[in-house]
Amino acid sequence: MRLLIVEDEPEAARLLADGLREMAYAVDVAYDGVTAIEKAYCNSYDLIILDLMLPGKDGYAVCRELRATGNTLPVLMLTAQDQVDKKIRGLDSGADDYLTKPFDLGELGARVRALLRRGPALRDPILRVADLELDTRRRSARRAGRAIELTAKEYALLEFLVRQHGQVVGRAEISEHVWDERFDPFSKVIEVYIQRLRRKVDSGGTVPLIHTRRGEGYLLDDRGDADA
Numbered sequence: 001m002r003l004l005i006v007e008d009e010p011e012a013a014r015l016l017a018d019g020l021r022e023m024a025y026a027v028d029v030a031y032d033g034v035t036a037i038e039k040a041y042c043n044s045y046d047l048i049i050l051d052l053m054l055p056g057k058d059g060y061a062v063c064r065e066l067r068a069t070g071n072t073l074p075v076l077m078l079t080a081q082d083q084v085d086k087k088i089r090g091l092d093s094g095a096d097d098y099l100t101k102p103f104d105l106g107e108l109g110a111r112v113r114a115l116l117r118r119g120p121a122l123r124d125p126i127l128r129v130a131d132l133e134l135d136t137r138r139r140s141a142r143r144a145g146r147a148i149e150l151t152a153k154e155y156a157l158l159e160f161l162v163r164q165h166g167q168v169v170g171r172a173e174i175s176e177h178v179w180d181e182r183f184d185p186f187s188k189v190i191e192v193y194i195q196r197l198r199r200k201v202d203s204g205g206t207v208p209l210i211h212t213r214r215g216e217g218y219l220l221d222d223r224g225d226a227d228a
């Protein structure tokens with residue numbers, strides 16, 4: 001899952017980005033509203049964390065502009081003071097939820113997970129495909145009851161494939177949702193991570209779940225035929 005943080009205070013933005021990256025999200029940062037809107041047009045974010053008080057175009061304006069153009073991605077608004085009228089204005093401008101500063105990173109993580117689960121199929125924190133089980137709260141994976149040790153990035157890629165299971169996902173789609181804007185499209189990093197996941201998820205005589213579709217991308221499926 002790829003998030004955009006919009007926060008004009010560099011230190012606050014850095015702390016937020018570091019905390020969310022530790023939670024296995026790909027994170028981009030914008031320091032003002034105009035850049036935020038540009039980035040939201042150019043990239044497929046899964047959620048925006050939007051500070052209300054920004055220089056120039058503030059959080060309300062950014063949110064209204066996104067909604068006016070039909071952009072429905074979840075917006076979590078950050079307000080500096082615990083003021084009811086600000087929250088109401090934020091929600092009226094199209095934000096899905098708000099959080100008052102200062103907040104605990106754990107609470108932010110819980111709000112982010114709740115917003116990302118909005119789709120009815122994703123409410124259960126446990127995702128399952130065949131005997132593979134992902135706990136999206138703990139960011140852990142098990143196959144046939146056996147724990148799989150994964151790095152944050154390996155987990156993020158596996159969760160993305162599991163959420164799209166049964167569908168072929170291309171490299172561009174993977175890089176847009178699992179890597180941030182520093183991703184080098186000419187690198188082999190996705191292939192390397194797929195190989196690592198295969199070793200960890202599909203080892204030990206189990207039915208392979210991760211399949212390659214040459215020229216198309218990758219597919220996580222328990223009914224996948226031999227790799228084409």
Ligand code: CA
Nearest residue numbers: 008051053054
């Ligand atoms: Ca601010």
